[in-house]
Amino acid sequence: MTLDQIIADLQLKVLTKPTDFSSISPTHGYVSDMLSCVMTSAKHQSIWITLQAHNNIVAVACLLELAAVIITENAQPDAATINKANEEGITLLSCPQNSFYISGKLWEMGLRDQ
Amino acid sequence: MIPPLIIQTAESRDINLIAISDHNAIANIAAVMQAARGSSVTVLPAIELQTREEIHSLCIFDTLDQIEVFFNQILPFMPAIQNNVDFFGEQFVVDQTGDFVRREERLLISSCALSLKEAWQLVEENQGLLIPAHVNRSAFGLFPILGFIPQDIELEILEISRHITPAQALLDYPQLADYGLIQSGDAHFLDDILGWNEFLIEQPTVNEIRKALLGKSGRKYRNLSVNS
Numbered sequence: 001m002t003l004d005q006i007i008a009d010l011q012l013k014v015l016t017k018p019t020d021f022s023s024i025s026p027t028h029g030y031v032s033d034m035l036s037c038v039m040t041s042a043k044h045q046s047i048w049i050t051l052q053a054h055n056n057i058v059a060v061a062c063l064l065e066l067a068a069v070i071i072t073e074n075a076q077p078d079a080a081t082i083n084k085a086n087e088e089g090i091t092l093l094s095c096p097q098n099s100f101y102i103s104g105k106l107w108e109m110g111l112r113d114q
Numbered sequence: 115m116i117p118p119l120i121i122q123t124a125e126s127r128d129i130n131l132i133a134i135s136d137h138n139a140i141a142n143i144a145a146v147m148q149a150a151r152g153s154s155v156t157v158l159p160a161i162e163l164q165t166r167e168e169i170h171s172l173c174i175f176d177t178l179d180q181i182e183v184f185f186n187q188i189l190p191f192m193p194a195i196q197n198n199v200d201f202f203g204e205q206f207v208v209d210q211t212g213d214f215v216r217r218e219e220r221l222l223i224s225s226c227a228l229s230l231k232e233a234w235q236l237v238e239e240n241q242g243l244l245i246p247a248h249v250n251r252s253a254f255g256l257f258p259i260l261g262f263i264p265q266d267i268e269l270e271i272l273e274i275s276r277h278i279t280p281a282q283a284l285l286d287y288p289q290l291a292d293y294g295l296i297q298s299g300d301a302h303f304l305d306d307i308l309g310w311n312e313f314l315i316e317q318p319t320v321n322e323i324r325k326a327l328l329g330k331s332g333r334k335y336r337n338l339s340v341n342s
Contacts (some may be wrong), residue, residue: 059262060261078229
């Protein structure tokens with residue numbers, strides 16, 4: 001499953017500069033709004049679902065080399081956060097639904113936690 | 115905790131500087147300031163603001179006017195949820211004698227819609243000091259929630275909870291070494307009023323406290339915590 005399929009199926013809004021999403025294949029999914037948990041538990045190349053839009057999400061995504069971050073419930077990162085994500089090559093996605101819905105959809109598509 | 119008992123308790127423990135910092139509310143500050151008149155206790159107005167990220171931040175000011183201006187700016191970002199007394203308990207506003215004035219109908223425990231950065235900017239604009247509170251605590255603490263201290267704002271001082279030693283906090287979170295540290299009672303009951311912070315300052319103002327915590331201009335700070 002590639003990131004462009006996920007973006008299309010879930011109708012996610014791409015907040016950062018588009019790249020070749022068809023070349024990115026998330027390996028797992030992870031949900032948490034506690035960044036300390038994400039840092040210790042999310043797997044490399046996973047897709048992270050959160051409603052935290054704080055600037056620190058970019059550093060965490062970068063540290064773990066995550067495939068993308070889906071920010072739920074229309075939580076809006078500020079311009080500096082989006083710029084930083086662009087600089088670091090991190091993909092930030094956004095949606096109006098909550099984290100439960102997005103997790104369920106990704107599970108249906110075949111993504112697992114491990 | 116009613117205003118005259120707060121002042122009496124502080125005086126009996128030789129504490130002459132306190133801050134009243136209710137959660138997302140300022141309605142009881144004036145009463146405590148009035149109760150302190152004629153006593154040896156100075157009361158600074160403060161608020162424990164819960165930001166969008168669910169981080170508790172102590173926002174402390176010099177005057178009631180300043181915090182009222184600040185509060186009116188943040189009020190539109192507070193959620194319009196009614197308190198349910200059965201679940202969350204009473205939220206009383208009292209006068210300087212502790213007598214009932216009114217019930218706060220707005221539920222105070224939830225988060226405001228401002229980010230930590232937005233809150234910090236507003237506090238700075240109003241000449242206050244924002245100190246992320248109990249940063250080591252898994253509930254509402256900056257480190258568990260944000261993973262590390264954000265670098266997009268110029269935080270200067272952080273507060274660690276009363277249940278950890280400063281040395282242990284530094285071991286757990288080495289990033290703390292770059293900041294001024296304070297350890298407060300976070301008193302919710304009279305018995306929690308500890309008097310752990312000793313400042314050598316010219317006057318009891320936010321800027322003097324800031325200088326003392328950062329060890330600047332000859333001002334000094336000593337943590338009298340039983341843990342330190």
